[in-house]
Amino acid sequence: MDIPTVVFYVGPFGITSIVVTTWGIMITLGICCWLGTRRLALVPGKLQTMLEGLVLAIEDNINAVIPDHTQQVLPFIATLWVYIVIANLTGLIPQLHSPTGSFSVTAGLALLVFLSVHWFGIRSGGARNYLRHYLSPTPLLLPFHLISEVTRTIALAVRLFGNIMSLELVALLVLLVAGLLVPVPLLMLHVIEALVQAYIFGMLALIYVAGAMQSQQESKKGNDI
Template sequence: MKSAVVVFNVGMFEITSVVVTTWGIMLILGVFCWLATRRLSISPGPLQTMLEGILLAMEESIKTVLPSHAQQLLPFIATLWIYIVMANMTGLIPQLHSPTGYLSVTAGLALLVFMSVHWFGIRSEGASRYFKHYLSPTPLLLPFHLISEVTRTVALAVRLFANIMSLELGALLVLLVAGLLVPVPLLMLHIIEALIQAYIFGMLALVYIAGAMQSQQGYEQNEEGESV
């Protein structure tokens, strides 16, 4: 497992290269969004058209899972997609590494998804109704529900970390063996993998949130069907 380089210290806290890279990504995205949206027009130019197309594509992807909550979930899921794509592609820049190639970063993203699942679930179902699904269809399943929450969060973090780390290691090995003879195919592979892994992470987060927002509906439908 790679270890991050300490860049500087703030009191007792060590600021590593991963943190600096993440701050850089956040700054770039923030400045870009401000510049891109400060002069929006009814007759959009090429940049606005491209951004609107990307946003609509994200919204349509969310609608395939939760049609009635697409607008509510779009800011969170779209932010995940955009950040992870940028973080994954950072490894293409010489002397930089993808923040998502470090387990601490992917664990933080997975923890954010974990908290968001419960946040959206409680907002949608209400606290008592939401937590009731952990006892359905029988309270004996409570430990298994809790174990499932933990394992899927760990799997979410490890999956993204392992894929990006192996991609960077594979690229490094190929460059060491073949030199600079295959830079373009390797570059394309990295871009494609960066997009795929970001999409998978966002869709898994979306599926988990959808399950939380509809947690009790499935059990109630089953009960109604049995009573009929």
């Protein structure tokens, strides 16, 4: 896999093609969403139906895991799904690379998930109650809790990065070895893999956030009893 090239510099900071691609994705999504939602009607058209279907599908998934805080976590989790799907599929466009094929990107996303877990957990019931769950059922498990927090965050980043990077690498190798049309089935596999990996990443993030919020609620119930 090619190393992301620096497109331009802003002072001492080199802006890589990954960041530029991400900006492109952001602009495209922003324009599409603005165009798609500027004339919403109670009787929807085709585009509005598609957008509503997408948002409702995401909402239903979130609602199935964390029904009490669906609206609270929906923007973050839904954006993870949307962005990672688009980012994964960007690799199918010639001359572009999936941003999620860069460990810097997946690490950033994993860090955001790590921080959001604590953010939503603390917002749900306060920092004191949230931190208390690390000591339950016994303070002896605190190190394991901490190791778990770090390792699952790293696992998130490495899993997504490894899968997407390997897909692009395999596609490149098959294209080099077998010719022009042979990688097409592999590209179909790329599409499926992109969707699956986005779903896994978003669902794991959702489960982590839900775990933080529900452990908080369980701590509250224990205190109430």
